[in-house]
Amino acid sequence: MKGTLNSVNRNEVLKYLGYKGGATDEKTINDIQRISEDVIKTAQPAVTYMVFDIEDNFCFSGTNFIPGGNDIKKMLEGCKKAVLMAATLGMEIEKKLRAIQITDMYSALIFDCCASSAIENVCDNFQNELEEKVNKQGLFLTDRFSPGYGDMPFEQQKDICTMLRTEKNIGVSLSSGGIMIPRKTVTAIMGISDKPKEKRFRGCESCSMFENCEYRKGDKSCGR
């Protein structure tokens, strides 16, 4: 199904670009604005998801899938159901980025960062929509958790893609190296619980980039 992309967060883009606070010049700001609009126009946001019952051992009912690591299990504790989702910006973004890199590396870099922010926006919009629906049923949605966060193995991305049949449903496949293509794609898990759960996985501590994060090197946080 179609996803919703309605904005690109400028600050997020600036952070991806390596701005560590301080003044930003007018040209860069204007260029980010122009390129953000291009990203929104070019993207073909698409989302696919499925809802599963969760068995006691955290196995997703009707599959052999058990999310790995303790962090995700902590998040899903007490949830009777969970949502598997995948969202992508589509192939045109991928193609365009490739072409801009040939003629204009400066714009290509900004384009890449805008697209990274854009895919987060698509995920957020989907999550909000779903949360609204779930709340109406008197239920609550947990955070969004992706393979590679915390101690959940990155490799489980492959299982999620297989179960969601992302290749068929949203045109996302994996390279032999395990990278999702188009690259601006996110897979994630959300729990559905009958009581509100503390939104836990914000901040650096649960991030697999903890050791090498550029933001942290500069004593900043990525704001997640």
Place this chain on the structure above:
Amino acid sequence: MADKVNRLDKLMKDGFLFLDGAMGTMLQKAGLKLGERPEAICIEKPEIITDIHRQYVEAGSQIVYANTFGANRHKLEGTGLEVDKVIEAAVKCAKNAVEGTNAMVALDIGPIGELLEPSGTLSFESAYDIFKEMVVIGEKAGCDIIVFETMTDLYEVKAGLLAAKENTSLPVICTMTFEENGRTFTGCSVEAMAAVLEGLGADGVGINCSLGPDEIFPIAKRLAMATTLPVVVKANAGLPDPITNTYDITADKFAESMKQYAKIGIRVMGGCCGTTPEYIKEVVKAVLPIKNERAKVERKTVLCSPSKVVTVDGVRVIGERINPTGKKRFQQALREGDMAYIAERAIEQAEAGADILDVNVGMPGINEKEMMIKVVKTIQSVCDLPLQIDSSDPEAIEAGLRIFNGKAIVNSVNGEDEKINTILPIVKKYGASVIGLAMDENGIPDTAEKRIAIAERILDKAMSMGINKEDVFIDCLTLTVSAQQEQAVETLKAVRYVKEKLGLHNVLGVSNISFGLPAREYITTNFLTQAMYAGLDLPIINPNQQAVMDAVCSYRVLSGEDVNSEKYIERFSGRTEQKVVQTTEKKSNGADSETGIGYAVSKGLKEETARLTKELLKEKTELEIINELLIPALDRVGERYEKQEIFLPQLINSAAASCEAFEVIKKSILAKGTGSVSKGKIILATVKGDIHDIGKNIVKVILENYGYQVIDLGRDVPPETVVETAIKEDVKLVGLSALMTTTLNSMKETVDMLRASGHGCKIVVGGAVLTEEYAKMIGADCYAKDAKATVDFAKEVFG
């Protein structure tokens, strides 16, 4: 079997041909878990599969698809299943089910599961091999037909169809999966699919999966207008519900909806996800009484890439700039394998308004066949225009046609028997269009009549080989008017005849007309205009020349193609009289004053930098400009970046500006023939398994601006390639990048292999997940945290 195949052909053309419905849906009903490989059941519990096929045959399916959809090498990897065992078992299940009936068995082939180049990393050649393995086993196991389905990448279908046609004698149906906008996920349109697959010899084309019958209908209608082949449709049972995982259309509604297909003569049909034998049974019942025929397809001349279809129903410009003849800089790029330069020439022409790009890479000292493959792959990775494969070497032509993802033009054959007999069969095999030059072994005839006679001969030969008339273009040949003045009129006369009497499209290389004359532009555009008026619709020109494109743009208004002069107005509004170039220019001093090149670089002013470089070349040598002006300017930018006064975008912008200066300098050196300004060669590569290359590309731009020659090996580069290139090119510095924790191992492997080779190069590594410690651990000489750090290390290495 021959009987069955003949009957199949007849059924597809005359009557209805009913296919089966979903296999996956039936298997889920039988207890298959999500994520499990359905192919395994053929071996573990064959009776379940046979029973499903049997139910379909009983419901009226005349072809059942064996349970081989994902039985390819890639998808079965790590499952313990083998391709031959699975296919043999699956075909056996299907054959058991059809025994004693008239039904046939299809080898069902779905997507490999990994995306091909350029977006993915799987090569076209590997995809071909994966499919070849399947089709050969499938034919041996006794399949009657091969079906490629649920495809979204036209390139992948092309690999499959070629594998099937070259290695089996079975008929082949190809169906792709479209979204409601009429395109697949990779951007392929139905019209492009029809043009390419019909040309490659598919026996039927169609649409399956993703949407219900009502949503697919408008797309199928478009397809039926774009091909004369039988059209095949297998729709889903409506749309899926993500919560219940079920589809929303019942069997009788599905059948009702399939009637609209029968009414426009689409007669090869079945069902996809969510459909069951009941659906097929209802469809058969509902559509059989409908006797309507397909409307006659009006044949058009179509050239395409997957996402861009160019219909030749007006003047379409063929860009001529990808050609080394007489272009030193282009020759250098070919010699050095500098694909970025060539990619830029493609994008530049596309932006200038070219509709098709001519690709010629023939020059002494270059393996034309290999270079053709490399260049076609490069161009189609950044530009979606259809290509014209231009060579006199049949092997290079075939290589280009094979690797091009789309329908191309071949440039060219002429009236010589040898040319006709070697090149036309290649044109036919790959479903291309072809240019016939109106000349033969006796040279270019001096009258229009004689040229027309050759054109007619080429047309006859082409049609006798099964090439469609609309795919034959004639080049009546432009001769230089300053040498043979009377010939201009003869050419125009021939062009008119070819258009009006033969009904063929005309191609002409235009610019040759003005060779040797001053102010060539006037003669060229005037001849072009007259030729278009006479019937030239495919001019081969330089679209970067404004006057030439102005002429085309104006012609389109007068011919009525540019409705309401919209494009003309868009092009010319805001065009003011060309200003006379300033004569009172201040002398550039090269320092950071507001007129100097240093300032232009620091502000990222590309055009200004290039202009200033040209000025400076009058008084300084190339090396002086680089060492005294450009590099110090870049160093100052680099320092400001380190101090975080500016950030990555500005750094890159400055580099891009200085890149313009380097282009000017390179051309100046080539013109003088005074050698090179290269400070040394550096290899850059994103390691095997990783495809995140933007960081590496940034480093490349910056290094080039310090005068280093970068050999860019691209992304997903095997360690062997890095080692081989390092030794062959005797490279002193190798830069490796990796962005993922999962690909750090490949980086280590590459470093190890470089060290083991004994080649004494230095190695610098970088990428988001790398650290100083890790770099040390894997034995790299330097960890570069950014592009600036890489340059610093390069300076150290090269001194």
